[in-house]
Amino acid sequence: MTSDSLPRPPSPALxxxxxxxxxxxxxxxxxxxxxxxxxxxxxxxGSLTPRKYVGMDNYAxxxxxxxxxxxxxxxxxxxxxxxxxxxxxxxxLAFALDRAGSRPRRAGLVVLSLAPVVFSxxxxxxxxxxxxxxxxxxxxxxxxxxxxxxxxxxGLRLIVAAATFGVVCALAVMAFLPALRGxxxxxxxxxxxxxxxxxxxxxxxxxxxxxxxxxxxARPGGAQTLAGxxxxxxxxxxxxxxxxxxxxxxxxxxxVLGLVAAVVVVAAGVRxxxxxxxASASEKPNEEPYEPAEHxxxxxxxxxxxxxxxxxxxxxxxxxxxxxxxxxxFGPGAPGGGVAHGAGVSxxxxxxGIAALVAYAxxxxxxxxxxxxxxxxxxxxxxxxxxxxNTWAPALIGALVSVGVAYxxxxxxxxxxxxxxxxxxxxxxxxxxxxxxxGPLGVAGWTDMRNLGLIDTFVALVPPVLVSVPSLFLLTLxxxxxxxxxxxxxxxxxxxxxxPMAGILVLVVTLLNGQDLLWPLLxxxxxxxxxxxxxxxxxxxQYGGWPSAGLSTPLPVVxxxxxxxxxxxxLYLHRLALRAGAPGGGARNPxxxx
Numbered sequence: 001m002t003s004d005s006l007p008r009p010p011s012p013a014l015x016x017x018x019x020x021x022x023x024x025x026x027x028x029x030x031x032x033x034x035x036x037x038x039x040x041x042x043x044x045x046g047s048l049t050p051r052k053y054v055g056m057d058n059y060a061x062x063x064x065x066x067x068x069x070x071x072x073x074x075x076x077x078x079x080x081x082x083x084x085x086x087x088x089x090x091x092x093l094a095f096a097l098d099r100a101g102s103r104p105r106r107a108g109l110v111v112l113s114l115a116p117v118v119f120s121x122x123x124x125x126x127x128x129x130x131x132x133x134x135x136x137x138x139x140x141x142x143x144x145x146x147x148x149x150x151x152x153x154x155g156l157r158l159i160v161a162a163a164t165f166g167v168v169c170a171l172a173v174m175a176f177l178p179a180l181r182g183x184x185x186x187x188x189x190x191x192x193x194x195x196x197x198x199x200x201x202x203x204x205x206x207x208x209x210x211x212x213x214x215x216x217x218a219r220p221g222g223a224q225t226l227a228g229x230x231x232x233x234x235x236x237x238x239x240x241x242x243x244x245x246x247x248x249x250x251x252x253x254x255x256v257l258g259l260v261a262a263v264v265v266v267a268a269g270v271r272x273x274x275x276x277x278x279a280s281a282s283e284k285p286n287e288e289p290y291e292p293a294e295h296x297x298x299x300x301x302x303x304x305x306x307x308x309x310x311x312x313x314x315x316x317x318x319x320x321x322x323x324x325x326x327x328x329x330f331g332p333g334a335p336g337g338g339v340a341h342g343a344g345v346s347x348x349x350x351x352x353g354i355a356a357l358v359a360y361a362x363x364x365x366x367x368x369x370x371x372x373x374x375x376x377x378x379x380x381x382x383x384x385x386x387x388x389x390n391t392w393a394p395a396l397i398g399a400l401v402s403v404g405v406a407y408x409x410x411x412x413x414x415x416x417x418x419x420x421x422x423x424x425x426x427x428x429x430x431x432x433x434x435x436x437x438x439g440p441l442g443v444a445g446w447t448d449m450r451n452l453g454l455i456d457t458f459v460a461l462v463p464p465v466l467v468s469v470p471s472l473f474l475l476t477l478x479x480x481x482x483x484x485x486x487x488x489x490x491x492x493x494x495x496x497x498x499x500p501m502a503g504i505l506v507l508v509v510t511l512l513n514g515q516d517l518l519w520p521l522l523x524x525x526x527x528x529x530x531x532x533x534x535x536x537x538x539x540x541x542q543y544g545g546w547p548s549a550g551l552s553t554p555l556p557v558v559x560x561x562x563x564x565x566x567x568x569x570x571l572y573l574h575r576l577a578l579r580a581g582a583p584g585g586g587a588r589n590p591x592x593x594x
Contacts, residue, residue: 009490015416019426022409025402025466030433033444033464034251040244040443051241058245067229068249072205074153075225079204081161082168086196090172091189093356097173098180100353101345102574105177108357109569112173115166115364116508117561120515120552122533124163125213126540127374127549140370143214152215152223160210163371166364172196174573178272182577191268191580198261202254202435209517213537226250227439227518234443235522244443251440258434258469265473266424268580272474273481274497275575374549388554390461390524391531395513398463399506406472407502414479415494427476430469438463438519446522460523461531463513471505477578484583500572507564515552 041058045051062068097108130136131143139162145155175196179188208227215223224232226246234243365372417423438445445464446455454460478498486493517533524530530538532552539547 009486009488010416012416012418012420015412015418015423018408018412018416019418021405022412022430022467022472025405026430026433026469029464029466030430030436030441030469033441033448034433036444036447037244037247037251037441040240040447041248043241043244044239046238046240054241058241059249062242062245062249068226068246071224071226071229071246072249072253074223075204075207075227076201077153077204078157078160078207078211078225079200081157082164083197083200085161085165085168086172086200087193089169089360090196091176091193093169093360094173094176094180096353096356098177098353099345099349100357101350104350104353104357106570106574108353109174109177109574110566111357111361112170113565113569114562115170115368117511117565118553118558119164119167120533121209122213122515122517122536123374123549123552124371125210126536126547127371128159128163128214129540130370130374130377130546138369139366140373146214146223149223156211156214156223159214160207162367163210165367168200169360169364177574178576178578179580181275182273182579184579184581187268187580188270188578191264191270192578194264195261198257199435202257205250205253206437206439208439209533212517213540216541230439230443231518235446240443240447247440247443251436254435254440255432258431258436259428261434262427262431262473265477266427269582270477270578270580271481271484271583272478272576272578273485274478274572275577371549377546377549386528387530387532387535387551388557390458390520390529391514391533391552392510392557394458394461394463395510395516396506398465398513399468399509402463402465402468403471403502403506403509405467406469406505407475407498409467409472410475410479410498411495414476414481415483415490415498417480417483424476424480427473430467430472433469434473436469438465438516442518442522445519449523455523456526456529458529461520461529463516463519468505468509471502471509474505475501481577481579500568504568504573507561507568511561514557 042053042055043051044054044057093108097105100108128140128143131140132147142155142158142162145151145158175192176189179185179192182188206227207225208231211223211225211228212231227250230243230246230250232243233246234240412418413423413426419426441464448464449455449460475498478501479494482494482497483490514531515533517537520529520531520534521537524534532554536547536551539545
C-alpha cells in the first residue's frame with residue numbers, strides 16, 4: 001500500500017522541457033557552426049579576395065602534400081607521455097589514497113586540487129622560454145632544443161610532459177577515485193580509463209597554446225600541431241577555406257572520439273552518486289558499507305520472501321548485505337558498490353598512501369619549478385585591472401550560461417528520464433562535441449562575430465559555446481545515480497545533491513575559459529580588451545619582452561579558486577562514487593525461493 005505522503009516525482013514529460021535549452025544551445029553554438037565550417041572548407045578566398053566554391057580542392061592540397069598527416073601525428077605524439085601518466089600513475093595514486101583512509105584521502109585531494117587551479121598554459125610556456133637565455137641551468141634548459149628544427153619536436157614533447165605532469169595526474173586521480181569506491185571496480189575502472197584515454201587524445205589534437213608560444217606555431221621540422229596549422233592558414237595567411245578544412249578534419253576525428261566515449265559510458269551503465277557523509281568518513285574497520293536505496297529495497301524483498309542472498313535484517317528491519325570477504329566492500333559482492341572507506345585500512349595502507357602523495361607532490365614540485373622560478377623574474381608591461389576584468393568576467397559569464405544550460409538538460413535526461421531506462425542514449429545527440437573546444441569551430445565563430453559587428457567588443461570575449469557538453473555528460477550520470485536512490489523525491493533526492501556539482505563545474509569551466517588563448521586572440525585586437533593570456537602572448541611574440549608569468553594566475557583568483565576547490569573536495573567530491581553496470585552491481589531483485 002502506497003502512502004500519499006511519499007514524494008511523487010514530476011512527470012517525465014518535464015524532462016523534455018528541461019532538455020530544450022541544451023538542445024537549442026547545441027543547435028546554435030555547435031551544430032550550425034559545424035555546418036558552417038564544412039561549407040567554408042569548400043571555398044577559397046578570404047577577407048581581401050572574393051570567395052568561390054572549389055569543392056574538395058582544399059582537402060586535396062592538405063592531404064596531397066602530407067602536411068596535415070604530419071601535424072596529426074605530431075599532435076597525437078604530444079600526449080603520449082601524459083597519457084601514460086594518466087593511465088598508470090593516476091590509478092596507482094588513486095588506489096593508494098583509497099586504501100589510506102578518509103583523512104589522508106581528503107588531504108590528498110586538497111593537495112591535488114592545487115595543480116589544476118594554478119595551471120596556465122601561457123604562463124608555463126613563458127616560464128620554459130627562460131631556458132633560452134644565456135646562463136640558465138637546470139631543467140629549464142630543455143628549452144634549448146627548441147632552437148634547432150631537428151630537435152624541436154622532441155624538445156616540445158618533453159616540455160609538455162614535464163609541464164603537464166601535475167595537472168594530468170591530479171585530474172586522473174579525481175576521475176579514478178570514484179570508481180574505486182563505487183563497486184564493480186574492474187568494469188568501472190575500465191570505463192573510466194577508456195574515457196580518460198579518449199579525452200587525452202582529443203586534447204592532443206587541439207593543442208595550440210604551448211605550441212604557439214614555444215615554437216611559434218609553425219616551426220619547421222614537424223613541430224606543428226593541427227590547431228597551429230588551422231590558425232596559420234585561416235588567420236595568418238588569410239585563407240579561411242584552408243583553415244576550415246583543417247578544422248573539419250580535426251572535428252571528424254574528435255566527433256568519432258566523442259561518440260565512442262558516449263557509447264562506452266551509456267552501454268556500460270555508468271552512474272554517479274553521492275554517498276552519505278557518515279558512510280564515507282567512517283574509519284571503523286567493521287562498519288557496514290553504504291547501501292543505495294534500490295539495493296536496500298532488494299534486500300527487504302529477499303527477507304520478506306524468505307530468500308537469503310547474504311542479506312540480513314538491519315536496523316529497522318531493512319535488509320543489509322554483508323561486505324565482501326576481506327571487509328573492504330569492493331567488487332561484485334559489494335552492496336550497490338558502496339564502500340566503507342575505513343574498512344581494511346591498516347597502518348601499512350595509510351603509510352603507503354601518504355608516501356605516494358608525498359612522492360607525487362615532490363615530483364610535481366620539481367617539474368613545476370621553471371614556472372615557480374619565473375614568478376620572481378622581472379617582467380615588462382604587466383597587465384592592469386582591466387586585463388583581469390577582460391579575462392575573468394567573460395569567463396565566468398560563459399561558465400554560468402554553458403553549465404547552467406547543461407544542468408537543466410542533465411536534470412531532464414538523468415533525473416526525469418523521459419525515455420525510461422534508455423534515456424541516456426539521448427546523450428548521443430551531443431556526443432560529437434563532447435571533446436570539441438573552441439578551436440575547431442574558431443573559423444566559423446570568428447566569421448559570425450565579424451558579420452555581427454562584434455569584433456573588438458567586450459561581448460565577443462564571452463566564449464561562444466552555449467552548452468558545456470562535458471558538464472552535460474557528467475551531471476547526467478550524477479542525476480541518473482541520484483534518481484535511482486531518491487525514492488521518487490526529485491527535489492530532495494536529485495536536485496539538491498547535484499547542485500554542488502553544478503557549482504563545482506562552473507568553477508572548472510571558468511578556469512578553463514580564463515586560461516584560453518585562441519578565442520580572445522581571434523576576436524579582440526583592441527589593446528583595451530586583451531586578456532591575460534593574450535597579453536602574455538603579445539608581449540612575448542610581438543613586442544619582444546618578457547611578460548609576467550603570474551599574470552594569468554593572479555593571487556586573488558588562485559586563492560578564491562583554491563579555497564573553493566578545497567572545500568568541494570572535503571565536503572563533496574570525496575564522497576562521489578561511480579559504478580558501471582546494472583544498479584546494485586548487476587544484481588536484480590531476487591526471485592522468490594522455490
